[in-house]
Amino acid sequence: MERTIYREIPASRPVIQLAVLLGGFIAAAAGAVLYIEHNGHIVTGMNNQIVWGLPHVFAIFLIVAASGALNVASIASVFGKTPYKPMARLSALLALSLLAGGLAVLVLDLGRPDRLIVAMTEYNFSSIFAWNIYLYTGFFAVVGVYLFLQMGRNTPYSIVRTAGTVAFLWRLALTTGTGSIFGWLVARSAYDAAIMAPLFIVMSFAFGLAVFILVVTGMCRLTGRPFGKSLLNRLGRLLGIFVALVLYFTGVQHLTNLYAAEHGGIEWFILRDGGIYTQLFWFGQVLIGGIIPLVLVFHPTGGVKPVSTILASVLVILGGLAQLYVIVIGGQAFPLDIFPGFQASSSFMDGQVNAYSPSYLELLLGLGGVALALALTGVGLKILRILPTNLSDGNVGQTP
Amino acid sequence: MRRLVVALLFVTGLLALPAMAGDLGPVIPKATGVAHIEGNLFMRINHMKLMVHDRDMTVHEGDRQVKYSLKACVECHAVNGHDAQPVAVTSEKHFCRVCHDYAAVKIDCFECHNSKPQISSSALLKPEMPDSTEIAAYLKEATQ
Amino acid sequence: MNLPALKFSKTPRDMNRRDFLRSGAALATITLAPGVTLMSFGGEAAANADAGKRWGLLIDVNKCSQDCSACVSACSKENGWKLPENPETDAQWIRKVDLKDLLTGRESSLPMMCQHCEDAPCVDVCPTGASFKRKDGIVLVDKHACIGCRYCMMACPYKARSFIHEPLTDQKAHAPRGKGTVESCTLCVHKVDAGGTPACVEACNTTGNGAMMFGDLNDPESDIAKALLAYPSIALRADLGLNPGVRYSNL
Numbered sequence: 001m002e003r004t005i006y007r008e009i010p011a012s013r014p015v016i017q018l019a020v021l022l023g024g025f026i027a028a029a030a031g032a033v034l035y036i037e038h039n040g041h042i043v044t045g046m047n048n049q050i051v052w053g054l055p056h057v058f059a060i061f062l063i064v065a066a067s068g069a070l071n072v073a074s075i076a077s078v079f080g081k082t083p084y085k086p087m088a089r090l091s092a093l094l095a096l097s098l099l100a101g102g103l104a105v106l107v108l109d110l111g112r113p114d115r116l117i118v119a120m121t122e123y124n125f126s127s128i129f130a131w132n133i134y135l136y137t138g139f140f141a142v143v144g145v146y147l148f149l150q151m152g153r154n155t156p157y158s159i160v161r162t163a164g165t166v167a168f169l170w171r172l173a174l175t176t177g178t179g180s181i182f183g184w185l186v187a188r189s190a191y192d193a194a195i196m197a198p199l200f201i202v203m204s205f206a207f208g209l210a211v212f213i214l215v216v217t218g219m220c221r222l223t224g225r226p227f228g229k230s231l232l233n234r235l236g237r238l239l240g241i242f243v244a245l246v247l248y249f250t251g252v253q254h255l256t257n258l259y260a261a262e263h264g265g266i267e268w269f270i271l272r273d274g275g276i277y278t279q280l281f282w283f284g285q286v287l288i289g290g291i292i293p294l295v296l297v298f299h300p301t302g303g304v305k306p307v308s309t310i311l312a313s314v315l316v317i318l319g320g321l322a323q324l325y326v327i328v329i330g331g332q333a334f335p336l337d338i339f340p341g342f343q344a345s346s347s348f349m350d351g352q353v354n355a356y357s358p359s360y361l362e363l364l365l366g367l368g369g370v371a372l373a374l375a376l377t378g379v380g381l382k383i384l385r386i387l388p389t390n391l392s393d394g395n396v397g398q399t400p
Numbered sequence: 401m402r403r404l405v406v407a408l409l410f411v412t413g414l415l416a417l418p419a420m421a422g423d424l425g426p427v428i429p430k431a432t433g434v435a436h437i438e439g440n441l442f443m444r445i446n447h448m449k450l451m452v453h454d455r456d457m458t459v460h461e462g463d464r465q466v467k468y469s470l471k472a473c474v475e476c477h478a479v480n481g482h483d484a485q486p487v488a489v490t491s492e493k494h495f496c497r498v499c500h501d502y503a504a505v506k507i508d509c510f511e512c513h514n515s516k517p518q519i520s521s522s523a524l525l526k527p528e529m530p531d532s533t534e535i536a537a538y539l540k541e542a543t544q
Numbered sequence: 545m546n547l548p549a550l551k552f553s554k555t556p557r558d559m560n561r562r563d564f565l566r567s568g569a570a571l572a573t574i575t576l577a578p579g580v581t582l583m584s585f586g587g588e589a590a591a592n593a594d595a596g597k598r599w600g601l602l603i604d605v606n607k608c609s610q611d612c613s614a615c616v617s618a619c620s621k622e623n624g625w626k627l628p629e630n631p632e633t634d635a636q637w638i639r640k641v642d643l644k645d646l647l648t649g650r651e652s653s654l655p656m657m658c659q660h661c662e663d664a665p666c667v668d669v670c671p672t673g674a675s676f677k678r679k680d681g682i683v684l685v686d687k688h689a690c691i692g693c694r695y696c697m698m699a700c701p702y703k704a705r706s707f708i709h710e711p712l713t714d715q716k717a718h719a720p721r722g723k724g725t726v727e728s729c730t731l732c733v734h735k736v737d738a739g740g741t742p743a744c745v746e747a748c749n750t751t752g753n754g755a756m757m758f759g760d761l762n763d764p765e766s767d768i769a770k771a772l773l774a775y776p777s778i779a780l781r782a783d784l785g786l787n788p789g790v791r792y793s794n795l
Contacts, residue, residue: 037724039710039711040708040709040710040711040723040724041633041707041709041724042633042709042710047632047633047709048632048633048634048635048636048697048705048706048707048709049632049703051694051697051698051707052694052698110691110692110693110724111690111691111692111693111694111707111708111723111724111725111726112690112691112692112724112725113691115689115690115691115692116691118672118674118689118691119671119672119691119693122672122673122689123671123672123673124667124670124671124672124673126667126668126669127668127669127670127671127695128669129669129670129671129693129695130671130672133671181695184669185665185669185698185699186665186699186701186784187665187698187699187700187701187781187784188698188701332698336701336702336703338641338656338701338702338703338780338781339641339643339780341645341646341647342643342644342645342646343643343644343646344641344642344643345641345642346639346640346641346642346656347628347631347636347639347640348628348631348636348639348641348656348703349631349632350639350641350656350703355632455688459684459686459688460593460676460678460686461592461593461678461679462592462593462678462680462733462737463592464592464734464737464738471717471718474717488713511722511723511724512687512712512715512720512721512722512725513715513717513720513722514713514714514715514716514717514720516714517717518716518717
């Protein structure tokens with residue numbers, strides 16, 4: 001096992017091509033934002049019933065994945081697992097980039113993004129949203145320091161470990177905050193549940209690791225640096241455990257709601273009668289994002305193949321987007337029960353399932369956030385010594 | 401000879417200065433109503449602070465009799481267009497825009513507030529006959 | 545050729561308008577409430593949001609009829625929002641909800657608007673504090689601080705809030721509203737501050753069925769407090785414990 005050497009990635013042709021592609025997505029998103037800001041949200045699919053739409057699905061996915069992407073660094077620094085250590089820098093950088101991408105989407109979808117300074121200077125401390133602003137900025141600071149210490153020459157392990165522990169605790173708080181944005185909405189039967197916070201934490205484990213696996217293997221392949229087969233397999237099995245946890249918490253969430261008669265309406269809507277939301281739940285979240293990845297990574301013979309882990313990661317991301325679509329939009333589509341025991345109707349869609357068809361502008365904005373996150377990671381890799389030159393099994397101390 | 405030319409150019413330059421200044425500076429429309437006792441300079445420097453202070457009084461405390469409300473600004477400083485109706489902020493002639501365009505400062509107020517006074521058109525009709533000099537001046541300008 | 549517009553010499557604008565308003569307010573105080581005339585002579589009027597008051601509405605669902613929407617049109621006219629052409633995206637400060645009892649089949653109809661909760665979820669969740677409750681219980685959006693995040697719309701149990709999806713012009717001076725911010729019923733705060741009654745209640749009492757009552761819930765002598773004491777009434781979603789200022793009877 002040789003010493004791990006971190007090197008900037010070279011500006012090779014494929015790297016430049018990737019940068020141009022990401023730049024294209026970012027430019028398209030910028031155009032979409034200007035168009036929405038000029039015309040108002042009327043040009044999006046969002047309305048007074050579905051107030052948070054596709055941009056929020058992407059934004060929350062990126063924010064949740066951001067804290068999850070830090071897992072690899074935490075496992076290395078806090079839990080002292082040696083094979084993860086060479087990837088810890090990338091893990092921290094990816095966490096910062098994903099959070100930046102997610103926040104960009106969230107902020108650019110505001111009705112008045114020009115007033116961001118108001119959000120930065122005026123706080124209402126009874127709002128979990130305001131607390132999240134602290135959690136997000138704090139995350140940048142804590143993970144930034146953590147990354148800096150990791151990259152420092154001869155930083156004692158005890159200091160890196162302390163910084164890593166702070167970052168780990170901070171990311172747990174951050175995801176608790178993100179989950180509580182929904183968990184503390186007392187008015188809506190689809191949310192209003194304490195389980196939202198731990199559910200979001202396990203979601204972040206899964207989504208963040210899936211994104212990390214794709215980025216690290218992708219960058220190694222792009223720059224011709226070896227990545228160990230057993231190491232990938234190990235990451236894949238860890239992903240499998242996280243995916244199983246998501247399924248478990250999802251199961252508990254729905255079983256609890258089914259038991260309470262007052263939540264029966266929303267439960268049967270999501271599980272049986274919700275059309276697109278039901279399909280996304282069963283086929284998107286449970287099958288594509290849950291069962292198939294589990295089979296892929298834990299299959300006795302197929303599971304060891306690198307393609308299984310890569311494919312499982314892709315499916316977990318797709319399933320994750322489906323899950324957030326069901327939570328964010330499905331939860332709003334189901335009508336508020338203002339008059340229990342009555343059938344309500346009005347000009348304001350009372351008592352009706354609310355329709356939502358996202359516009360391509362919202363999709364562009366969301367994809368732009370993803371592209372921004374990846375581009376920031378790329379810039380970091382280009383200018384900083386983040387990515388090791390050799391992540392082969394022998395080199396990282398991973399026994400095959 | 402050269403000196404003479406330079407001197408001549410200098411003098412013409414000096415003569416042109418006031419005209420240039422007139423073109424460059426904002427031409428601030430006259431307001432109706434009582435002048436601000438604080439003076440125009442004070443208002444130019446501080447109007448936004450006064451308005452922000454008083455808007456919070458109105459929005460949060462419900463004080464509807466504040467001294468510096470946007471509604472009052474818009475009423476006294478209305479500039480009429482060719483149709484003798486007050487112009488909106490979309491017009492370059494609008495009182496607020498004259499200076500804000502000049503200083504290149506974005507006005508956020510009219511994203512929500514009406515930039516025109518809300519006085520019924522009958523109230524805009526002249527309640528008394530204008531005096532003869534005013535009519536003469538109007539006719540003179542109109543026929544030029 | 546530019547025709548100069550005639551200068552107006554003696555329009556109402558020429559009068560010191562603030563003085564005019566103040567004297568008008570003082571006059572109103574004299575005629576409406578003789579008991580407080582001494583106060584009004586005292587010079588500067590105090591700020592109008594009174595911490596001792598709690599403004600509220602009582603709606604008698606029995607009197608409200610399904611085919612009447614006088615309150616909705618009055619609100620729309622007073623506050624300058626157009627009656628919905630595109631019900632999914634247009635703002636609706638007040639709406640008529642038709643109800644059918646699922647067990648008995650009995651039909652009823654009522655107006656829904658911001659319920660002006662004491663513990664308003666919209667106020668709790670607003671990150672900037674733009675959504676706030678006045679001392680007298682009226683829940684408002686300070687649009688100067690609203691960033692348009694719509695979290696309040698997620699939090700409101702009554703669907704009372706609307707987001708402005710399109711650029712607007714020619715707003716009412718007393719009801720500023722603009723693209724990218726959230727808004728809801730203000731209980732006609734501009735009228736209440738001047739000692740008046742919300743437009744919906746006025747309309748309901750003149751052209752409607754007299755189903756709405758407005759007043760100070762804290763004042764035991766007010767009509768609304770007396771009615772609440774005398775007849776049964778409910779708060780919508782009372783299970784949430786928000787203590788709304790709008791109550792319904794005979795639902």
